[in-house]
Amino acid sequence: MKVAIIGAAGTQAQGVIRDLAISKDVEHIVLSDLESKKGVMTKRAKDWGEGKETVIPVDVNDAEKLREVIHGCDVVANCTSHKFNLQIMSACYQEGCHYTDLGGLFHYYRKQVLEHEKWKERGITAVLG
16 A cells, blocks of 8 residues: 655654554555655654655645645545645545545534545545544
């Protein structure tokens, strides 16, 4: 399985990286966050990546680049702020990959959950918060 971790330089991403890196089911991990955080991602890749990782900077506000980063991934773990949940979900839907996030405010969740039928019809899963 190929997994992208968006927001890989964030505090909550640390456990996600470690857990996925030691999983036998995960063959490759894409660590992605802002270009300015490349050093943090590179260190995490070295410390915890188990040799499975690639570091690719991305600004999630660049929808085209975000889709390039997640293209070919089976699943995306969104470790960014909840403000970006819908943007990242949209990119995952367009690329046909599964999605999970670490939660967010109720108002964002209510918008996300409205996507359920569309995702179900496409045969992909979004696990929210």
